Amino acid sequence: GDSVTQMEGPVTLSEEAFLTINCTYTATGYPSLFWYVQYPGEGLQLLLKATKADDKGSNKGFEATYRKETTSFHLEKGSVQVSDSAVYFCALTPSGGYQKVTFGTGTKLQVIP
């Protein structure tokens, strides 16, 4: 079945550091890929998405590129802020099957001043 693997956290960075959170997936065809963010005490919010190979999703300074050849969707940000501290979830929906979402286990990011 479909699966999503994320790098384990927690990830601790100083403010303005470069962020990479790795995500790889297993799925047939061309799934849609997502990054969700969960701030403390809140539900998940969609951060960005990409629906086909080589697409780049971007939002709030975060980016991720859909790499079919490496089945990856790594999240990056050039300069993190304390307010980016949250848990980040990589997820996928199968091609043509928007009903079901498979989530990774989440990566906690802590940014220190």
Place this chain on the structure above:
Amino acid sequence: EAGVVQSPRYKIIEKKQPVAFWCNPISGHNTLYWYLQNLGQGPELLIRYENEEAVDDSQLPKDRFSAERLKGVDSTLKIQPAELGDSAVYLCASRSQGTDTQYFGPGTRLTVL
């Protein structure tokens, strides 16, 4: 536009007691999901509704959990009786037909003592 609304936000009960959670999805979203999120984990699907029909409840522990969405709008998830292991965050999400993005509510954090 209002987001997904859930209540209560927090609930503390003793084991063997019943508990109910309520969700009001985004207006016009015909698909509604209930997820279970354990600490440090990604959401796990409990049940998915398409309008008022439960189309995927394979992960719902039916001996103690039940759900309903009588008019195809808001939904209630019930646990009776609650067990210690049910302590978790219960997330509701909704999606508009033909789109690939789910929108999450803030969740209900359940603590069973």
